[in-house]
Amino acid sequence: MGLPLAAGRMFAGIFSCTQPHAPHVALIFNNNPPQIRVAQSAARMAALRKKSASPNYGGEFPNVEGITNGTFNIKYDLNFTAVEQMVFHTACVQTKDARITITYTPVIYISKKAVPGTCMYKETMAHEMRHVGADVGTVDTYLPLIKSAATSALMPQHDPRPIKQSQIKDYQASESKKLSQAMDKVTAALQRTRQIRQMKIDTRQEYERLSHACPNEAH
Numbered sequence: 001m002g003l004p005l006a007a008g009r010m011f012a013g014i015f016s017c018t019q020p021h022a023p024h025v026a027l028i029f030n031n032n033p034p035q036i037r038v039a040q041s042a043a044r045m046a047a048l049r050k051k052s053a054s055p056n057y058g059g060e061f062p063n064v065e066g067i068t069n070g071t072f073n074i075k076y077d078l079n080f081t082a083v084e085q086m087v088f089h090t091a092c093v094q095t096k097d098a099r100i101t102i103t104y105t106p107v108i109y110i111s112k113k114a115v116p117g118t119c120m121y122k123e124t125m126a127h128e129m130r131h132v133g134a135d136v137g138t139v140d141t142y143l144p145l146i147k148s149a150a151t152s153a154l155m156p157q158h159d160p161r162p163i164k165q166s167q168i169k170d171y172q173a174s175e176s177k178k179l180s181q182a183m184d185k186v187t188a189a190l191q192r193t194r195q196i197r198q199m200k201i202d203t204r205q206e207y208e209r210l211s212h213a214c215p216n217e218a219h
Contacts, residue, residue, distance in 0.1 A: 017092030020156035090162035119214035
């Protein structure tokens with residue numbers, strides 16, 4: 001026995017959700033000013049160089065007295081809308097918006113050989129600030145890519161159907177996982193681009209220039 005047409009339309013309305021839309025994605029870039037740590041010991045600088053991805057050219061240039069350690073951190077928050085249907089213990093759940101925060105924190109370490117106010121200090125700082133500028137430029141390049149990746153990851157894939165109220169947290173966790181995976185992928189690409197740009201700064205020619213930039217100062 002079939003349902004009357006009016007009843008069929010009523011139940012179709014009850015068991016469907018509003019047409020989904022792409023969630024709004026907001027990006028916040030916190031570009032922290034460099035922390036300058038001067039008077040670092042030779043042992044400390046050697047330890048930092050071991051962790052650095054920059055080339056040391058076999059120790060040919062001992063008078064390069066600075067190292068920049070810039071860290072990126074990406075955090076995100078998701079907001080959802082949920083319209084519960086109490087009679088059927090179901091809910092229409094959608095991702096409303098995403099807020100993604102990218103924080104860049106550079107720390108510049110300067111050897112105690114490069115005393116503030118000297119030529120060596122100024123040349124070293126100028127070199128290290130190029131590294132900071134390259135990092136900031138890389139983030140600027142990737143901001144639209146991050147937004148695009150987040151939007152694609154959270155785009156509804158099909159017409160929504162109500163889910164059980166007990167499944168709301170699972171749905172939210174699934175959306176969070178999709179965004180996390182997308183952010184991991186774009187972050188990996190950002191780091192690869194960053195490494196290429198940093199290597200273009202730390203060339204043999206640049207290290208040679210730094211080593212002879214202050215001939216009137218003893219090393």
